[in-house]
Amino acid sequence: MSVRQGAVEVEVDADWRGIPRELLRMRRLLLVLALAPLAVVSGGLLGWLLTPALAACAVLPLAGLAWGWRVLERNWRSWKYAERADDLLISRGVLWRELTIVPYGRMQLVEVTSGPLERYFGLASVRLRTAAAGTDACIPGLDPREAARLRDRLTELGETRSAGL
Amino acid sequence: MSAGEGKSGNSAGEADGVTVAAPSLSESSLNESSLSEPSLNESPRTAPSRSRSPQSRPSGSRSPQSGPLERRLHPVTPLRRAWAPLAFVAFLVKQDWARDWLLGLDKALLTAGVVLAVLASVAYGVQSWRCTYYALTDTELRIRTGLLFRRTAHLRLDRIQAVEVAEPLLARFLGVAKLKIDVIGTENKDELAFLGKKEARALRAELLALAAGFTPETAGGAGEAPARDLARVAPRMLAVAVLLNTAVWMAVLSGVFGAVAVWWLSDSVLAAGAALLSAGGAVWAVTGGRYLKEYDWTVGDSPDGLRLDHGLLDRQHETVPPGRVQAVRIVRPLLWRMKGWMRVELDVAGTSEGVLLPVTDPHTAQTVIARILPRTDLAAVREGLRPASRRARWVAPVRWRGWRWTADGTVFAASKGLLTQTLTLVPHAKAQSVRLTQGPVKRLLKLADVWVDTGADTTVVARGRDAQEALAIVVGQAERSRTGRRTAAPDRWMSGGGVVGDGQASGRPVVDGPVVGRRPAVGRGPAVGGPDGSGAVKDGEA
Numbered sequence: 238m239s240v241r242q243g244a245v246e247v248e249v250d251a252d253w254r255g256i257p258r259e260l261l262r263m264r265r266l267l268l269v270l271a272l273a274p275l276a277v278v279s280g281g282l283l284g285w286l287l288t289p290a291l292a293a294c295a296v297l298p299l300a301g302l303a304w305g306w307r308v309l310e311r312n313w314r315s316w317k318y319a320e321r322a323d324d325l326l327i328s329r330g331v332l333w334r335e336l337t338i339v340p341y342g343r344m345q346l347v348e349v350t351s352g353p354l355e356r357y358f359g360l361a362s363v364r365l366r367t368a369a370a371g372t373d374a375c376i377p378g379l380d381p382r383e384a385a386r387l388r389d390r391l392t393e394l395g396e397t398r399s400a401g402l
Numbered sequence: 403m404s405a406g407e408g409k410s411g412n413s414a415g416e417a418d419g420v421t422v423a424a425p426s427l428s429e430s431s432l433n434e435s436s437l438s439e440p441s442l443n444e445s446p447r448t449a450p451s452r453s454r455s456p457q458s459r460p461s462g463s464r465s466p467q468s469g470p471l472e473r474r475l476h477p478v479t480p481l482r483r484a485w486a487p488l489a490f491v492a493f494l495v496k497q498d499w500a501r502d503w504l505l506g507l508d509k510a511l512l513t514a515g516v517v518l519a520v521l522a523s524v525a526y527g528v529q530s531w532r533c534t535y536y537a538l539t540d541t542e543l544r545i546r547t548g549l550l551f552r553r554t555a556h557l558r559l560d561r562i563q564a565v566e567v568a569e570p571l572l573a574r575f576l577g578v579a580k581l582k583i584d585v586i587g588t589e590n591k592d593e594l595a596f597l598g599k600k601e602a603r604a605l606r607a608e609l610l611a612l613a614a615g616f617t618p619e620t621a622g623g624a625g626e627a628p629a630r631d632l633a634r635v636a637p638r639m640l641a642v643a644v645l646l647n648t649a650v651w652m653a654v655l656s657g658v659f660g661a662v663a664v665w666w667l668s669d670s671v672l673a674a675g676a677a678l679l680s681a682g683g684a685v686w687a688v689t690g691g692r693y694l695k696e697y698d699w700t701v702g703d704s705p706d707g708l709r710l711d712h713g714l715l716d717r718q719h720e721t722v723p724p725g726r727v728q729a730v731r732i733v734r735p736l737l738w739r740m741k742g743w744m745r746v747e748l749d750v751a752g753t754s755e756g757v758l759l760p761v762t763d764p765h766t767a768q769t770v771i772a773r774i775l776p777r778t779d780l781a782a783v784r785e786g787l788r789p790a791s792r793r794a795r796w797v798a799p800v801r802w803r804g805w806r807w808t809a810d811g812t813v814f815a816a817s818k819g820l821l822t823q824t825l826t827l828v829p830h831a832k833a834q835s836v837r838l839t840q841g842p843v844k845r846l847l848k849l850a851d852v853w854v855d856t857g858a859d860t861t862v863v864a865r866g867r868d869a870q871e872a873l874a875i876v877v878g879q880a881e882r883s884r885t886g887r888r889t890a891a892p893d894r895w896m897s898g899g900g901v902v903g904d905g906q907a908s909g910r911p912v913v914d915g916p917v918v919g920r921r922p923a924v925g926r927g928p929a930v931g932g933p934d935g936s937g938a939v940k941d942g943e944a
Contacts, residue, residue, distance in 0.1 A: 249877060323884045334845070336838040338880040343834045368751065368857035369834035 260378025480527030643761035657681025794866030807864035
């Protein structure tokens with residue numbers, strides 16, 4: 238875990254933490270699983286059944302794959318979170334940037350979830366709920382130990398600084 | 403839901419399971435034995451005569467040994483079910499196919515059938531009335547109903563947002579009223595219908611007093627404390643305001659224009675009349691209907707909150723606890739601004755609509771709002787509104803002029819709209835989270851938006867701010883909502899830091915929101931599922 242400095246004009250000075258690389262690996266795997274068969278099917282079948290020239294159709298999914306491959310990395314790099322004395326900061330997004338600040342005292346519930354795929358990659362997500370439905374503060378792809386630590390710390394802080402509605 | 407946890411008589415319902423804000427925790431089962439409520443398993447004691455108001459209950463009636471005293475609803479309640487078959491027959495008569503079939507039947511048979519159906523529904527009503535009870539304990543209101551499916555609802559007093567007494571026209575003649583109770587985190591209101599008018603008021607008073615943090619001993623007399631009138635909307639002012647509504651004129655114009663167009667095209671007066679009629683209906687909804695609903699709007703001040711009484715035919719009596727208001731909205735339609743009038747609305751968690759004053763002048767608005775936001779000067783806030791960055795005109799060439807924002811020590815305020823100006827104030831203490839967003843276009847323009855989320859599921863946005871300014875707003879807002887919390891009134895706003903009822907420290911957080919964690923199977927991952935909400939009031943922890 239290292240502190241990364243985002244080179245953007247909107248930046249809060251805090252002890253930012255990034256997200257483990259496994260999340261990127263997982264997302265890239267999903268991307269490949271989605272687009273590679275498409276490329277094979279579209280290019281291979283069309284080229285084989287109709288004319289070889291139509292095999293060029295495979296270029297589209299492949300281009301999407303190459304583009305997605307890079308975009309996913311940029312997106313993954315943009316995710317970071319910081320625990321300050323009284324609130325949690327979550328910053329994410331490249332084109333659509335969003336910075337969310339949730340005071341510890343407002344947290345109603347901290348969830349740690351981990352689906353089968355996430356478990357395979359050894360990841361877990363932490364989701365915070367406040368009384369507001371609009372607050373969607375979720376940190377995906379954390380190390381389970383880190384997720385559990387974060388959950389416990391947030392819950393503890395939430396109790397000491399508690400303030401419901 | 404941990405409904406099976408051991409509960410002792412007094413702290414019954416204080417167990418974790420009950421703090422889950424599922425829509426008024428209910429247990430459905432066919433046999434009573436699974437009810438976890440010892441006092442509810444006993445055969446119901448007969449209700450005392452109705453004339454006894456809740457205050458005159460013997461003080462020992464809520465002791466753990468005897469359990470809470472259960473009471474029944476008003477005896478006229480079953481009658482409201484008698485309408486159903488009549489309405490059904492009327493509906494059938496309207497349908498062509500059914501009418502022929504009905505007319506073909508023997509008259510005597512038909513009458514007998516209808517009478518039977520009415521009797522059956524009355525009988526059902528009486529039966530369901532007989533097995534509906536409500537009981538008030540120190541910490542909750544319990545409603546037990548259900549003929550076939552037992553349902554026990556426990557409404558925690560410290561989660562009550564608002565209690566209103568509604569008197570539909572017919573109920574007014576019979577001298578009964580409905581009690582609607584809003585609890586945090588539920589979709590719809592729980593109703594007690596019907597209660598005697600006096601009883602309903604007394605119960606409302608008691609509920610609010612307990613929710614406000616009076617002790618049960620003092621609650622009896624505290625609730626119906628005389629309300630002091632803060633504001634009253636004169637019928638004439640309301641009428642003028644309704645007529646000055648831009649929407650009304652739009653509807654009238656479009657109606658007339660539409661009718662003329664129909665007449666022109668179809669050459670049939672009948673069709674034009676029909677078009678006019680439908681437009682008239684729309685106009686009526688925003689004029690007459692509104693006028694009837696908001697007639698004689700009175701805002702009173704009482705220790706347990708703001709009292710709102712209104713209505714010409716159906717009287718409504720609502721009480722809004724000031725501690726539960728998440729945001730205040732001030733709406734100023736175009737034509738009202740000539741007179742300087744405004745409409746004041748409230749966002750209270752758990753309620754769909756909250757009008758505080760349908761129409762008012764700035765001075766009265768300030769008086770009433772001061773009761774909710776004591777340290778906010780409305781005029782100063784409106785003065786302090788700062789326009790959006792000029793670069794925002796590339797995003798919204800016209801609308802950007804309406805985007806304004808300000809914040810002071812107590813509220814975050816943002817306004818929008820040019821024809822109808824809407825200014826929303828969120829007390830810092832009620833802000834749940836702050837967000838800054840910036841899309842690609844706004845990034846090029848060095849703009850950003852700031853969002854403040856409140857517990858009533860409303861979000862206030864300061865749009866089109868300069869990016870650096872937006873960042874300062876967000877960081878400052880985080881700071882302000884933290885400090886705003888410390889100086890805010892406690893949720894049980896009458897307790898003033900004392901010890902309440904069963905020894906819960908006052909100002910204890912009221913946790914709300916659905917505390918429902920998805921619990922996927924635990925594999926190699928971490929312990930899954932959420933801990934209880936922060937600071938949920940747990941059993942025996944005081």
